[in-house]
Amino acid sequence: MSAMADAARPAAVSAQDWARLSAAQRLAAAELLAVRPAEISVTRWLTMGEAGRRAALLRAATAPEACGPEIPVAPARGACRVFTVRQIRPGTRNTIEDAGYQGPGEAQPRRAVRAADVFDRMEARARAAKKPLPFTPGQIAIARLYRTLVERHEAGAIKLSSLEGRTGGSGRGADVTDLRLEEARKIALLRRRIGDGAAMVVRRVRPSARGAGASIILDRRLVDAVCLEDLDPSAVLVAHGWAAKGDRQNMLRQALGAALDRMQGYL
Template identity: 45%
Template sequence: MIRAVVMEMAMSETFSRPADLDAAVLAEVRSLRDALNWACNTLHCEMEHLRKLSSFEIDQLQLRYRMAMAAPPERCGPDMIAQPARGPMVAVSPMGLMPEGEAGWKVEHVGYRGRDCARAADAFDVMERQARRAARKGGEQQAPLFSALQVSTGRRYAMLVERHASSGMRCSSVEAQGGGSGQGGSFIDTVIHEGDLIRAMHRAIGDGSSLAIRRIRPSQRGTRAGIRDRALVDAVCLGGMTVSAVLSAHGWSVYGDNVTSARRALCAALDRMTMAYAPPRGSKGIDA
């Protein structure tokens, strides 16, 4: 439609007369027509190329994309292979205290042959990477979206929920079965303790909608109602969704104010979860 209008304007005798259109404007219209023709021809060639691809070639392209996304960081060394089911990985530098002199200690990299280890990337990594990319485009310095304690609480919550959900059967393999040790209750005690911690975190999250989100006017926040704090935390920590993805999934318009309000609500929920998770003074905690 636009292409036809521009070409009609550029080629029409009415617009080509000096009385109606000067030479500079006419040259600009013709330049726009040429650029539009080039873009349409390029798009047409790309579409024809995609149509000629067989299903096998499309599968190969998808496979190469998944393998590229699953490639481990180079700092982890060549021994770690790509695993598409594992998803993207993030390099982590293992640090430890090493003796220095007779009574001193120093922090050193303790990875095998100087290599880093890796862990699976989660929604917090994705959001931080997106924020850094946006800051680089604007030439600004990006501050962390979440504190280290908030990220640790979110990942610990995901670990607890996943481990507790898979604790229905203990060591079903023959190799893991042992004799009677007189400590048969330790397993079920751990399961009960983890369940209590998860319920305490759920109570800290609460069942209401975030107050920060409800301050957004209905004309700006989209077509749906507010998002529950529990749904926001579970979608990010357990579902691996970014805050923008959660807003889109609930029918909200994704723009700066909505994303900022939802992220603040998530930070507040993580802070409350941290207080609920923190063991009382003098106790050994869950990992003891």
């Protein structure tokens, strides 16, 4: 394979698989990989026909029947996670029962569905490989809280404008500026807890092991890439010029877990 051809190879495709693809398949690889369902391997996806890929996209974008018929088929929505809403049965102390919307004539509540994120994908891969889950529930919870705070704050006051005029227990209307300042305080506190450390330092790894053009990966950059940009550790490594090898991915996951541990606590 020529150096020019290998340079065009997406990081998700191995050199062996890339060599098997036709020129047309290589040309369309980047665009096709952007919409690949997680349950289909890279090689299979690139070698499938257009009709097969279209059918797979529609299947992946269709919510299960248990979620109800009203959820539209939406390929742009991406992968989804189906779960069961549960609650403590009213009048009891510890009896758990299924909850959620239950339509007329339906025997049981419907299951809920939400968009899957990078933590869902990493968990699914770990379960499929019968490996330990990469992150604890507490680590995932603080990561998602951080994402929610940052996205809502960066969206500006538009989403909070409906709070104007509402009154709380004091009878005073909620102040949008106060709410945004409180969000900013929480975000700043979480970022201070992340710290200024480095998850991957170039000088600590041999050049042959880290890859050409590798650059330092700071803890804050790692947290933002995973939590805000929905990138998994291998994609973060590639974006910073590192070879996405197993030991490097493990190091990055450990660094991310440590940062998420530091972020936990009262806000």
